[in-house]
Amino acid sequence: MGEVLGREVPETAALMESAWTERLKVELDRLGVAYDAAAPARIARYHRLLTEWNTFMNLTGDTDFDSAIDRLYLDSLAPLGMENAFPEGASLIDVGTGAGFPGLPLAIARPDLQVVLLDSLNKRLKFLAAVVEELGLTNVRLCHARAEDAGRDAAHREQYDRAVARAVAPLPVLCELLLPMVKTGGEMLCYKGPAAEAEWQAGEKAAKLVGGGTLTSTPVALPTQPEWAHCVVRCPKEQKTPKTYPRKAGTPAREPLGGYVKPEK
DSSP, X not given: OHHHHSSOOOHHHHXXXXXXXXXXXXXXXXXXXXXXXXXXXXHHHHHHHHXXXXXXXXXXXOOOHHHHIIIIIIHHXXXXXXXXXXXXXXXXXXXXXXXXXXXXXXXXXXXXXXXXXXXXXXXXXHHHHHHHHHHTOTTEEEEESOHHHHTTSTTTTXXXXXXXXXXXXXXXXXXXXXXXXXXXXXXXXXXXXXXXXXHHHHHHHHHHHTTBOOOEEEEEEETTEXXXXXXXXXXXXXXXXXXXXXXXXXXXXXXXXXXOOXXXX
16 A cells, blocks of 8 residues: 555554555445546555644544545545546546545546646645645645636636536526636536425526536435435526626626526525
């Protein structure tokens, strides 16, 4: 494992990672997705780093591995089983990646993907840089920016085959943030829960405004969590995004396209 992942770790940590690696192999096989042979060991190391850094930086609410394997890792990787979700060699940007989900597990499982992890908080990117370096991931780049600014930057505007986001914002907001970065002929994929239904109508209107096509929803089933009502909302990019979008930073969330009104709690 030291040769694969770059450096030796204390014996107790190595034993823990070994157990996590074996568990990941079993659950990834149950999930039924294709993955790189080194992925289980790399994800186990990723989780150890997440656990260590989370003691002094708020990266995730729960680092217990039994919870994280479903909530973070399998949930991020389940869409790999969807038809043409991530074509061979595709370029991908993960918008609002946070602690790296779903983009980093995707990059680990599929080294052919060229992945950009975008986040507005530099401290999160410092953590991600440490993970990328320790795991030796040559297919991952980091971007410190707000999504609205990146969507107007020629380096990112309409440059990606796929744009993904997980638990970031309502659908109409995601359409305005993600679709400007997708090439015509590419696709947006949003990891969503039951709230997607209430966001649907506004999401469809927003998608049309920024060059997207028809929204579709595909259920995501985890063998370990059959009661979860998760889905991936997909939207093809059919035409170039008008120069008007995305609007300036903060506006998409404050004034969502499509007439969306956030439900009162």
